[in-house]
Amino acid sequence: MSTARTGPPAPPWWALLPPAQAEVSCGEQTHRLLWAEGRLTATDHPDAEGELVLAALGGDRSECVDLVGWWAARRDDLEVLAVGPRSAADELTVTPQSVAGYSQGGWLAYAPLTASPFPVHAVAPWAQRLPGGMAVYGALLRAFDPTMVMRRRAAMRATAAARRQLAAGGSPYAGTGAVSFARAGRVSSVRTGPMRPVTGRLSSVRTGPMLSSMAGRQQIRDEMQRAAARRGELFSLLALGPGFQLRLSATVAAAWADGGSRAGERDAARPALVAALAGRLAPAAQAWLGVDPGRADVSLHEGAGWGRLAVSGTSRERRLSAALPAGWLASVWAAGLAITAGHLVVAVTAAAWPDATVLAVPEPGADPVILKVRAEGGSWTVIQRGAGP
């Protein structure tokens, strides 16, 4: 086990993540997004911020600017770490086409929102296209779900009765004082006609259930749309490709690491960060030591030093215990440095792409050594081995 290390300040978390770019469809054009030094920019939209403001005011939106905005909105979102890749071998299959299908293509259409007051599903979207149309659909319902039909019919009868009473001059209980009309919500919202405000002598009718039900339904609809939109945004970002997935994950980890914008709130996010570390260290530990990924106990290292590593047990019972800082995800793991030349890299001490100086542990229990590494051909190569720090 090893712990403390002091020295010069670490390089920025993005120092070993070279610039990356992606081509995206933007209206009728193909545009480029560029990620560099921890920021995503839309190179074909020099005034992206201005466009964002205009879009917020109801102006035209562009896909590029949307993506940049979504990226910024997700820069500290821990859901990114829950969904994003755990290792280079962990392939996400999200593509721009699949995102389009998810957000527009029909699954939402397949689950249409309905304000139906009945305890039934909405009319199936294919009902209108059946041979015989709604008549056949109705017959199917009667055959397979007579309860539903009965209930619908009964409610419509009640509606008609209520309307008759309303048309006849108001409350059926004129002069009886406070009247409870608890079924007002159901009756009034039956889709046989437009909903009317309650007026005149019906002012005592209790419309609370109806209104609260409608408001609640609208709220749920809004929540659904927001949730679907948020997921679509995340998938759109992930669809930019593996390089961007790693960079987005690193961005989020950096936000919660020392010096990050959310570092002060890390306690509340500790479970999510521990899981994010565990999910990414476990495959690395397997590659490094052959330890079963389920036997990697990970915790979040706080304070000075790079953290701790220890191994217990032997053979299949071997267990790795590790404490690493959240910043490890941003500066080491995202850069693909986790296992380099048979070492577990635990910190980056100096970086000037494509060269870096790292602290690496050759085996659990050993002190870390300094390695100078270089990115060559998509992997890291040791160019100089040094002594311990």
Added chain:
Amino acid sequence: MTPGQDGDQGPAEPSGPAAPGPPDHARAETYLRLRVEAELRRVQALPRPDPGELGMPAPLRGAARWVLPPGRLAAGILLPLAGQAAQALQPLAENATQALQPLADSAGRTLPPLAGNAVRTLQPLTEQAARTLQPLAGQVIGAVLPAADQAARRLHPLAWQAGYRLQTLPRSAAYRLRRRRGRDYWADATLSGTRADAVRRPGEPAADESPYEGVRRLRRIAHALDQAGAISRGTADSIVDGLETALAARSRINDHSLVMRLQAMRHPQSARAAAGPYVAAPLGAAVPAGTDSDLADIRLLTLVIGPSGTVITAAGRLVDQRDEPQHRDPWSVFDGPDGPSVSDDRGNSYEVYAECGMSDDDGRWSGLLRISPAPPTGARWLDLALSPGSPPIRVDIARPGDGSEPLPGPVLAGSQAERMIDATAVNLLRWSMTGEESLPGPDLSAVADIVTALEAVGALEPARDAVGCLLTLAGRLGLDVPPALRAAAPPGRLPAAWSGVLDNRDRMDGPRGVTPAAAVLPELDGTRFVLAGLRSDATRAELHVMVWGWPHTQPSVADATVEPWCWSARDDQGRWHIATQKSADWCSDDDDGRLQLTLVPPLHPRATSLEITVAGGSGQATVTVPLDWQEPR
């Protein structure tokens, strides 16, 4: 490093019991998140069924050959039209689902318990699938070519799902067949459980568990942690939602699952039940069903007034139990000018209409009438005339006990965690008596999962005795117990109620009839229950309950939810009964719902009253109802 040091909130797999004490939310959240990580790794190691790849079942490869190439071609050419075509293709996707379902069912029926001759058995399945899917594929290509890409995308996840199902069919088919053998299964289950447990670590899922099953398992654990007070429901759900999203991003589940989860949001958790009043007035009036009805011997049981309206529960039986019901309107007696009428002491009149009805395979029918509008505050009685000129039945709705007087509050009961374990035992008891397929049966792996999770986060202690009782019950039923469950507690003494149920489980001496069983229960956890009818026969009884503020669950996630209530009953002859939910019905925009509970063993033939208890998180409430039996018999 020792767990708990240096900010560690818990190990990926607990190596031993956590220290007793109040649940630590951070520990529970960390535990659940680490389980999610483990699940993601497990799924990543599964073969990915892909219709376009070798290794896929032949029928699905055949379908893929038909659908995918033109689909991909069309996608390149006609992508702008694809979105529009999505709706048009929905029936086809549903066709595919329907086509695959009988395929899976058929395989489930035909596969023998042992999969030794699986190849030979799968052959007809293969041919059937090919016959089923190829015309569909042809239809896709020929009739709706412009939308073939959409079809491909729709069929793709369906095929994957089918692939997962087919891969696990040998196991599930054998399992179903064994379950049907009822008690004979137990010896077999013990052997197979022992074999499985020999290679599985505590909390480790079966190797062939699909990603969908894995998500359900994790959601069940998440909800159990919530119920035990170790984690908030919102956090628990968001963690499992994150797993679903991660799996969808890797095409391990289809994104339809995400939409179904969004759908679940449409059904908000019910608000606390309104203060009242709540009234339960016994009726017990017979109604002639009419010649054009499926029903005979309709009897109105109880009038219930609640904040969302007034209803009358009814019971009856199908005329001819040998035939399938014709679904003629059973309520014809209430249609037209000869239908019932209701008036009150103030001269107000009300409309009565049929709300819903349902029947079971044994010809028992139950239904609900609704009275509109609700009687005004202060009304003392209602007169219910079943037909013009018939003498009205006066229903007293202002008598003591109508909800205007405070009911005794619930008494303290066991912890939520204890109740969860008890609910498992109750289901086990019921399964041992009925062999119902809808019950978990002798598979204790789910509760073992929950116990493992509770132990890991330090929330098991209040339920340890309940685990001991469950172990004793499992032993008495001859069931195999997963090691994780066995290690959690020493066997305990079986509660008298459970012993009584076991002692009487073979009885078939219950009285036949219905009775209003009208009673209002005090509020429990923001929920109000009103008992509104009881039907008894030789083998069981059914209790009808109206509910307000019910924390119902969307069906798509219901199978992962831990039941919030535990019901039991004891008649005045000392016979204990367990009560489990037979059906639940609620209106999406109403506050009220309706439960049907099944009570087993049957009531004592000489019982004259029944004491019914429901236990929830904040305590338990008990009420006693008289048993005045009436037809239908």
